[in-house]
Amino acid sequence: MPRYNPAVIEPKWQAYWESNKTFRTPEMPAGEKVYILDMFPYPSGAGLHVGHPEGYTATDIQSRYWRMRGKSVLHPMGYDAFGLPAEEYAILHNVPPRVSTETNIATFTRQLKDLGFSYDWDRCLATTDKEYFRWTQWIFLLLFDTWFDLEQQRGRPIAELAVPADVVAQGQDAVALFRDKHRLAYQGEALVNWCPGLGTVLANEEVIDGKSERGNHPVQRMPLRQWMLRITAYGDRLISDLDGLDWTLGIKKLQSDWIGRSTGAEVDFPIVSPSEFPSWQNNRIGQLFQDSIPDDVLRIYTTRPDTLYGATYMVIAPEHPAVKKVTTTDSAAAVKQYCDAATFKSDRDRTDGDKRKTGVFTGAYAINPVTFKPIPIWIADYVLIGYGTGAIMAVPAHDERDFEFAKAFNLSVECVVEPPQHESDRDKILNGDRCFTGAGLALNSGSLNGLGTQEALDRIIAELTANGVARQAINYKLRDWLFSRQRFWGEPFPILHELDASGKPTGIIRAVDVKDLPVDLPQLEDYKPHGRPEPPLAKADDSWLYVTIEGKRYRRETNTMPQWAGSCWYYLRFIDPKNSSAIVDREKEKAWMPVDLYIGGAEHAVLHLLYARFWHKVLFDRGYVSQTEPFHKLVNQGMILGEVEFTGFKTLDNQWVSTVHTEKGETGFVHTKTKELLSTVSVADSEVTKVGDNFVLVSDPSIRIDSRAHKMSKARGNVVNPDSVVSEYGADSLRLYEMFMGPLEATKPWSTTGVNGVRNFLDRVWRLMVDTHAEENRLVDCIQDIAPTAEQNRVIHSTIMAVTRDIESLSFNTAIARMMEFVNFFTKETVRPRQGMESLVLLLSPYAPHMAEELWQALGNDHSLAYQPWPNFDESLTRSSEMEVPLQINGKLRAKLVVPADSNAEQLEHAARNHEKLAEWLDGKQIVKAIVVPGRMVNFVIK
RNA sequence: GCCAAAGUGGCGGAAUCGGCAGACGCGCUGGACUCAAAAUCCAGUGUCCUUAACAGACGUGUGGGUUCGAUUCCCACCUUUGGUACCA
Known part of the structure; x- marks a missing residue:
């Protein structure tokens, strides 16, 4: 068989998984279930970023691991596809947002499949799918139909709201208005950022120093009729229910401070x-x-x-x-x-x-x-x-x-x-x-x-x-959630405003009938803002805009929902994505929820998670879900920065300035004393050296150089494209590298030589088993059907033990290190028991699934290892009969002692006292105290 | 300002419970193989001092403390990263 060639192996196994539907999830779990979820991406035009595969690989490893442990695994993927960029693109290029969105989704899907993730693609969804946002609108109507009973601390149907007699006496319209005031979804006046120059309303993030981010036009705050969601009613429950969740204390505190x-x-x-x-x-x-x-x-x-x-x-x-x-x-x-x-x-x-x-x-x-x-x-x-x-x-x-x-x-x-x-x-x-x-x-x-x-x-x-x-x-501190946007590319509200004979709103509103959902977006010729603080949907044809029901004329609500809406409940839809009669089947929901592991970026620590928890509680109060909280364990993956760069500073007349004398000014870095603007110069590795805690120029050690990894950005030109990593090193290398970089939660810099390092490891794994000189598929002769030696067993079983433990604690970097040690050991062995090799392949398979499948096949198996039982270890085989114990004098290491592994404290102390190397230290001294920890160390305190 | 996380070799990082600091990888050095190179394999690689060798001193941001023993626990401080911004 030839050398390890991911370009051939990876597409082969991706096609195999796809055509065999290897990762199709059963409708209902058989036995124990585990629901492992990624925060789904926004399919931007830029394609996948190397940050995405970090969390996705972590969840994929977990998913593949638990499948091999016999659990029913739900591991889906979808797209959060409504939102501003598609609309901006539409305005610029006159391409309907649906078209550009679908193109982007296709690219993302292709890239995700290239990485070999074991999603059940049959469950893939996008928030922009009609059949999806139909149910987003349905949930909005549920919010509209719910009021919060303060005494019972729960949401109840609006029909159960007691209407005071004096209101009833004022007639039907008064009752309707009274109810409208108590709904979880209600209309209110809220201050918005109105930018007359751009003719549009802006989000807070788009306003900088009172000016629009684009164009630098003044922005004014004005009150406008807005849809609001009464999240504050759930404030207490959103705080107290954090207690039962397996989230970091930091995130819990962040949420509870945000609620304030x-x-x-x-x-x-x-x-x-x-x-x-x-x-x-x-x-x-x-x-x-x-x-x-x-x-x-x-x-x-x-x-x-x-x-x-x-x-x-x-x-x-x-x-x-x-x-x-x-x-x-x-x-x-x-x-x-x-x-x-x-x-x-x-x-x-x-x-x-x-x-x-x-x-x-x-x-x-x-x-x-x-x-x-x-x-x-x-x-x-x-x-x-x-x-x-x-x-x-x-x-x-x-x-x-x-x-x-x-x-x-x-x-x-x-x-x-x-x-x-x-x-x-x-x-x-x-x-x-x-x-x-x-x-x-x-x-x-x-x-x-x-x-x-x-x-x-x-x-x-x-x-x-x-x-x-x-x-x-x-x-x-938490305010009611401002839920409407004056934008095109979002879910339309399923709400109608009653009009009087002259076409003016009467103030009476009605919900669109559930049977008439979804309310689709109208076709628009032109997405440009029109200069009034009014949503673009107002430009739709009359046939969309106006509705007549039972002789009354209505105008549709023209605001749209914010991007958060679709992401508030997608985890439920994955359980039952094709259901046409409910958001999710209740039995299936009961069987699969809650999400057992949810991994995503820390930027969603507050808003997305708070909003989703809020919706979930309303669904719970109204009996549509069985649990009070959706996400049991939450982990935030760290950011991946660009490669470390050395940067120096120079004055305009080309003189170096040490970083000691620089500070950040308004337009860039300036000299601390002279305030002179400095230019930044990138410096090659070979031109710097470390002195003390700092890097300095080799040519002039008095000049300190800045050394740091920056956020990846187009402007800086340090963006790493996953596609090119895949084509150069393979998807397995990319996956493995991102897991090997360091702890999942840590922020860490990219390193191309590091990718090379894990690729090198995969090559070694390959050569451990495959005869690369042979023409045909052939294992190396070292692999034999033979029982492992005691030493080999020690390596095999302790590796299985460590990798299993590390995978469960999400310590992927150390699990990989253990497999490297395994390979280093067996590379030197001229007899490699087949059973040990099979164990390695299985251990490696969640990380580098393509290579593992290929080797599994080479080892003589004829179908996928995806459901092969995870290797077992025998702890007694991991221990050796002898061990080395450190001997200390006054807490300092002075010698080492080889003793039987099962020595007790007495034997250990006896052996230590008679150790010849300690004799010179003990000579003429008195042992005040002996601290003996069997299996650990011996320490003599002497005087 | 406040809150959170983190500071360990040239670099990324490791160290279940307070018990051999630096696993693993990168980089670097040397060797084998080769006409040569690449690839591969083997060995070495914290700093300092000394030595033929053994050994020794120092060392986990800084300064204290607790302990027989501290990367790990406590106190104070410094730095970095992220979040937040007058919420009465």
């Missing part, structure tokens, strides 16, 4: 004159705190109601509805100017860079409901309209932000929490010259005086609740 639950109180501050206050207060006593905010108050949210006595001013967000109402005529001009400026800043810009506080006084005052004193109402953009009530009480003595603002605008600071004795700067704090945010004893706080922070908190909430001016409240 806080507890505190809502408090009403009346906007009345001091003389009106007593009557306002009297009216409130004994009253229930209302959901709707009365006209004469500012409602605030605080986590520290115990500091209420220290509230010396109030701040409302520039977008707060009360701005117009409270602003006095004298302040009107300044207020308008400030608020207008704020609309041109995104949340991010407001907080970016220096944190100098800005604000403007409204001229108005509110009454502090505990001190009864009037306090000024300010407008400042450090208060966000989207959190809490969009208004705060400012307690500068005990909140850093308020303190900064108070100092900037010379507002009074009153200390109401006495810091503990050990706190530094106590006097300053008590004088209001420093801010203190910790817990302490209440001070200058009426009935709270002397109470600890927690007691004061409980007491004040109780008092104010009794007085009808406050109530306990919970808030989340």
Whole structure:
């Protein structure tokens, strides 16, 4: 047989697997199941990136391993294909997004198949498939049909929502609007990034410094009718259910911080004159705190109601509805100017860079409901309209932000929490010259005086609740999910807006009947934005846009769903991809869920995983899935960087500058002292050397050189294309290399010589078994049907043991190292027992499946090894009869001792005391203590 | 600023429980084979000092600590990477 040639072997086995449907998954698991899932890719025009095969190989190894261990394995692949790039491409080239998407999917599929992944391709799906998004729309309708019962903490059908009698009395339309307000999918006004220059709405990521990323046009924030999903209702469950998941603590914390639950109180501050206050207060006593905010108050949210006595001013967000109402005529001009400026800043810009506080006084005052004193109402953009009530009480003595603002605008600071004795700067704090945010004893706080922070908190909430001016409240940093996009290439909403005789919306909406799903996208001639903040679907023909049902005319919803929608439930569809009567068959769902192992990039740690968990919980509440959580174990693979590069810096007159004297300026790297712009120069390996911890120029060691791996990017020109790696080294080498680079979770640099190294290993495996000099298929003569020697057995069985253990703990790099040791050992053996060779082939098969199949065939087997039982090991054969034990004196290694492996502590100590090399160390010394760990070491403590 | 992860040879990395630091691979050096080269095979390869050799000292970002013994545990600090950004 000839030399190892992946270009021949790999297509051969890919064709074999495909035509034999080797990896077809049964409808229902037979015996134990395991569901192993990749985060499916967005099929971009650039094709597969070397980052993709990293996670995909890891899951493929797991899948192939568990098949050989006899489990039913579900291992599917699909495409997250709705989204912006296809639409941008359409605008640029006038190609319908569906066409470019299908081209890209074909490329991705070809590339994935070239890598030999064992997906059940019959289950492949794309979120853009009509039969798929039909069910995405169906789930939206389920969200639309669900309200959240706070008492029961679960979603229930909208029909079960109790409608108050006074609403019922107002008639059918009132009832409909009441229900619409409680649905998990509801319409609301939300601020969007409207870019008049581009004539479109932009995502937050597309806005940089208040300008559009493309074209640098100003972007304005304006409210627009949007579909929202009430994810906040599930906030508590999304936090508490993290407990049972096998995810890293880091990701769990990230999610729980993102949800950001806080507890505190809502408090009403009346906007009345001091003389009106007593009557306002009297009216409130004994009253229930209302959901709707009365006209004469500012409602605030605080986590520290115990500091209420220290509230010396109030701040409302520039977008707060009360701005117009409270602003006095004298302040009107300044207020308008400030608020207008704020609309041109995104949340991010407001907080970016220096944190100098800005604000403007409204001229108005509110009454502090505990001190009864009037306090000024300010407008400042450090208060966000989207959190809490969009208004705060400012307690500068005990909140850093308020303190900064108070100092900037010379507002009074009153200390109401006495810091503990050990706190530094106590006097300053008590004088209001420093801010203190910790817990302490209440001070200058009426009935709270002397109470600890927690007691004061409980007491004040109780008092104010009794007085009808406050109530306990919970808030989340997490906002309701803005679910609509003013884009073409997404799922249309299955929603109709009723029109009156003149064609105006009546405000009444209805869901498209389930039997009429899917609502397909209309054909459009032109995808370009039209200059109004309105979605492109509004340009569809009337035949698509308008619908008449039971004599009423409706206009279709023209927003589309965001890219997240399709990825929220694809893991369910893989279980039953062809089902035409349900999202997934309930029995199959019960049998296959949850996903046992989910591997993907860390960039989805928050949003995708949070959104999918939310949908899953709604499906659970409504009885469509059997478990509360979809993804049992989650692993994030690390990023693969480009090759390590050495970079030096030079001035314009070509003088080297050591990296010690460089820093990042606005337009590039500059000299620390002169601020002169420097050019970066790539330096060859041979021109640098390491001195101490740094690399320096060989020609001038005073010049330090930067050494690092950068993210792969087109601009830098360090992108590695998997296709070219496959054609040069083979898919098995690529797979093996990506697993050998280091731990799966780690960020690691690419290295072409490293790929060469694993290819070299595969060549050695080949030559271990195949006679490369023979013309025909022939094994080497060393392979014999003979029992392994004890030493060979030790290698065989300890390799099986280690590789098995490492595969289960996802430590693929060390598993490969063990197989290399195996090959190094047997290469030297002139007699190679067939059984040992077969074990190696099976161990290697999840990593390098093509080569393994080829060798398996060469060893005389006539069908695929995909379901061949995983080799067993006998632990007793891994142990040798003798072992080497280190001997230490005072913890330092001084000698080594060969003893029978089963020596006990006594024998070990005895042998150690008589070891001739230790004699010189022990001579004239006294052994104070002997530490003997059988099978490990001996240590004598001497004096 | 805050949160998280990580710092080990020339490089990527390894080291189940606190017990021989540097497995495995790359690179490098030498040797065998060859007319020669490639390929392959074999051997060596942390630093320093010394030696004919054995041996020895130092060594896992830095500084402390706990321990018979620390890459591993504790404290403080430095650096890098990723995330986050006034959430009251």
